[in-house]
Amino acid sequence: MEKEKVLIRLEHITKNYVNKHHNILVLDNISIDFSKQKFYLIIGHSGNGKSTLINILGLIDSKFEGNYLIYGNEVSTLNNKDLAKIRMQHVGFIFQDFYLDPYLKAIENVLVPMYINENILKESRKSKAIELLDKVGLKERINHFPRELSGGEQQRVAIARALANDPDIILADEPTGNLDSTNEKMVFEQLKKLSKDGKCVIVVSHSDLAKKYADVVYELDDHKLYEVKK
Amino acid sequence: MNLREFFKNTFIGxxxxxxxxxxxxxxxxxxxxxxxxxTFKNNFDMYVNETITRNIGFRTLSVSPKQDKEDLGLSELNLLEHVIDVYSFQYSSMSVESSFKNENIEGTIELLYGSPDIQPNIIMGRGFQSDDSNVAICPNIFYPDSSAYELQLDNKYTINGNSLLNNEFEVYYTESIFDTDTNTFEDGKKFSEKFKVIGVYDNTSVMNFNNQCYIMSNDIKKMVSKAGLDNIGENSYPYFDLVVDNVDNIEEVMGKIKDLGFRKVSVKNYFDSDMKKTIEVSSIIVVTILVFLTIIISSSYIKKLVINDSWKIGILKTLGYNQMKVLKKYFGEASLINIIIYFFSFLIFEIIFLFLKFIIFSSIQYIGINIRVSLFPVIVTFIIIVIIPLLTMFYNIYKYSKQNIIDLLRKSDQK
Incomplete structure (x- = not known):
């Protein structure tokens, strides 16, 4: 893969969970590159480390061995403050449980990450939030609270929030786990669109539908990552 | 987030x-x-400490004389340490008519025994000097009418004490002659005296009525004698008024008087110190309970809020908020909320307080209780309502903001 297109590079990533009695290997010497404008799907059996891998990719788990580079810059050794900055600038995370603030309207949820981004002018925050919600098809629902939205709509708000600071990397951990098939399709279509718009989209999912949208499929098996031919 | 957004989001929240x-x-x-x-405790303390110590009555003893002594024991009493003055009770006050009389007010004034050591705090003009005579110290809100004793002042006819300064007024009194045949008092000669107002005092702070003026001891003794009021008659009970230099020395002086063999000694204006102690202890207990209750309520609420919302902290960190930004967000919101609560409660309290002060407490002020809000309750309430809850918030948020994101998000899964 040409170096200039590589956004994320993982080198010899190994992750163990340590408890009182055991040292449990989760990821074993994984080396892989991820590029922009691609939709990556990671599949595998439950409990085999997919979420762990995506947490490492999202820099919310920094306890691992190996090197993690973004745009060629090592990020695994950064302190918490710098890691937070990298997350703000480069990573948008989407969870299975949406994690929207129930006391904030859709637009207010999308504004939350913008408050700490000095590159977004205060005057343009609101219009940007509306634009993002429009992009995910929720322009008419900007003033609704999460409890007034369907599961699919809530997940789309979460997608808009993840895009608030225009990150290069979109990570989604079972984004359709709580959705019906109609909404599932809508969410994957959104994520595919994001990859076409230039983002590096990495999705962990059990869903068979996800394979239809993915450009590249990896399987996590026996602590290692293998590419699956589509 | 700018300030406007911050305020708006906090209020909305x-x-x-x-x-x-x-x-x-x-x-x-x-x-x-x-x-x-x-405020109650503070006012009560101020009342006890200021009014009591200022009111001469609280450091004046009534002493029954020694009938077996020619001077009734007067010289013995005068020699006691901490005793400023001793005089027969007839000289303590004298009610007279005055030149203030008109169609609206009677002109009745009560003249009180005074001296350089027995006078109230002067707020305008000057106090007594030892060589003064025919001078008076009058109330700042002067109402020369007997209805002053019932605290019923017609504000239209009160006289600003400051306007009396350096002006004279005249008092009129009549000799009282005891007719031994009829056993009654009859009017004799009429007398008048002029007095110049040299000073003005706040009568409510010393629990005096609005028609009570102090004059020099020599003047009142002269007038009482002229009026024959020191011929007490068979049915009167004579006693001395003995003025002590300080309220704190009352007990000591009373002990010494009893040691000298005087049978009856009592404080002229009795203040129930047991009641004082009861009120003090009760208010300390209530305040302490209140402080603990507020700490418990705010701490448990804040802790519960932070625990329940710990997943939100996880999300904020995922979105790029570092620990400092998380602390700023939560601590800032909590500060604003608690300060709003404090100021709003202060505003409500002030409105209720002013309402009560003018409707209910106005009469109390005439007996020396000057109800006011001072700095002490303002500061202490600020500590209870703002500082302590904020410290609790800071501790809990700091603790949770240090946790890793995965553990924080898991707490939502466990709900």
């Missing part, structure tokens, strides 16, 4: 989140109670 609204209401009530109790 209070009304949207019923837990926060509940917290605000409960803390508001605690704050009002704190203001009320602390």
């Amino acid at each position: 209070i009304f949207r989140d019923k837990r926060k609204l509940f917290y605000v209401v409960v803390l508001l009530i605690c704050s009002l109670i704190a203001f009320s109790i602390l």
